[in-house]
Amino acid sequence: MTDPDPVADLAAQVNALRGQLAQLAARMETEGPGAGMLALVKVKDLAARLDEAIEKHRLKPPPAPWWIVDDAGAREMFTALHAWVERFLRPQYPGYLRHLRPCWPNHREAVWELSTLRAEWDRIYGDEDNRDLQGALNWHDRLLPGVIARLAASIACDESGCRMSRPHLR
Secondary structure, X not given: OXXXXXXXXXXXXXXXXHHHHHHHHHHHHHHOOOHHHHHHHHHHHHHHHHHHHHHHOOOOOOOOOOOOOOHHHHHHHHHHHHHHHHXXXXXXXXXXXXXXXXXXXXXXXXXXXXXXXXXXXXXXXXXXXXXXXXXXXXXXXXXXXXXXXXXXXXXXXXXXXXXXXXXXXX
């Protein structure tokens, strides 16, 4: 069984509301200005319902679903994440990223945390018409520094190499 498509559901709701608005407009033309007040109330109700439907189905990127993808999907997600970290994050935030070891791809906690950081970045900056200033301030003030600090502390690798590629001592 597949999950319902939220975009298709929203499109159906929008089309239904458009049809109701067209009926109201036609009614106002035939019944005259007296029907205007009733139509205005209905239009306001329809507008509120439309706003609610849009907010309910607003596309928000989920965190990377590492736990449910196959190997090919994981490779694709990892390639996109690696490109974002190395081609965007590292050049744009060099002061923070100097604390992120180059071997971060070997550390599952780094992949998870950076995936989540990227999902939040996409949520904040992805919609050009609806950028989230409060979210951006939070991302810069708490999320980016927090992720980098946690990863710097948990990735205890040094110049001799990545501890994840070394044999583990028992």
